[in-house]
Amino acid sequence: MNSILNYAKKEATPSKKLQQKKQRVAKKACDLVSQCIEKHAQVVGFELGGSYAKGTWLPEKADIDIFVKFNKKTSEKDFRNIGTKIGFQSLKKHKPYTRHAEHPFVEAVIDGTRVNIVPCYDVSKGEWQSATDRSIYHTKFMSQKLSNSLKGEVRILKKFFLHIDVYGAEIAKEGFSGYVSEVLISYFGSFEKTIKKISELKKGQVIGKSTKKFDSPVVIIDPVDNNRNLGTAISMDNLGKFVLASRAFLKKPSKKFFKKPISKRIMKNNDKIVVVQFR
Structure with a gap:
């Protein structure tokens, strides 16, 4: 079984060339988001999340997820509208479009990689205000674990x-x-x-x-x-x-x-x- 699992691990691990490509896309996307959030007082920052940030992504499944953190006092209306606006502004050169979960988020493809700009509230653990609030804690937990x-x-x-x-x-x-x-x-x-x-x-x-x-x-x-x-x-x-x-x-x-x-x-x-x- 060991030889089969070693084969599987090799197949499931991105090449160095692909890792470097994803790093470039992630940096580019983060730079774009960083420029846009400065205009919005409700936003307190952003963080990379998902499998890319945790180092568990597959070569064929490698989205870049960026979570834009809103002050917990932000109204749901502003959370939705400003979150979507930041997504479209950040990705405007890459034909962005809206996708829907509990709240809308914005997606685009940069150099062959899907990039998701997702709003979340900046809350303490357990004080969730939206479904995406846990995501940053998921990343922190798995990065340590x-x-x-x-x-x-x-x-x-x-x-x-x-x-x-x-x-x-x-x-x-x-x-x-x-x-x-x-x-x-x-x-x-x-x-x-x-x-x-x-x-x-x-x-x-x-x-x-x-x-x-x-x-x-x-x-x-x-x-x-x-x-x-x-x-x-x-x-x-x-x-x-x-x-x-x-x-x-x-x-x-x-x-x-x-x-x-x-x-x-x-x-x-x-x-x-x-x-x-x-x-």
Whole structure:
């Protein structure tokens, strides 16, 4: 198995050339944002976030996320409007467009890399005013928690998710986000230990610690906010695919689990057995 995991890690690690390219894009985007926020008194600063900032990004999945921090007394109207305005002003030379989550944010492509300008409130931990407020704390937590070795394990898990077609937290996907990948590795310690735990998963099992009760097929506690269940966003179907793929890999490890997504070739008749495979 070690040779296969070493292969997976190599495939999941960006080349030095690509890392240098992303560094240039990140610097360029940060410089653009820095120039724009000076005009707005409600903004207290900005920070890089997401997998790029944490060093867990994949060669084929490397967005640059910049979180613009607003004074916590800023009205929701100004938060939305000024946040969007900063995004468009910063990225005006790169054909920016609006995307929507709980609040709108602005995205554009710079030198082949997607750049997201996302507003958040500058609040103390636990005093969340918007869904994006936790993101900066996620970055800080994982930057401290993940060693270079563990970052490699996260990349292997993300590659695995990509292959079995369950990677992504978008509403349409209902899969495993990059942050969930990091959380699982931080809880279990390696890719191999993670899939061993998942292969034995029981319905409603809790991963992490919380005094709050949750009702979802799997409960994954956010280490930054133990009242938040990251498992809520994951569909039963995608969870089932992860369980089955974990069992299949452990039974017969292969490099094919880390190549292009071809989940149907690995797990034939998967949709017939996903729901009944929990122990």
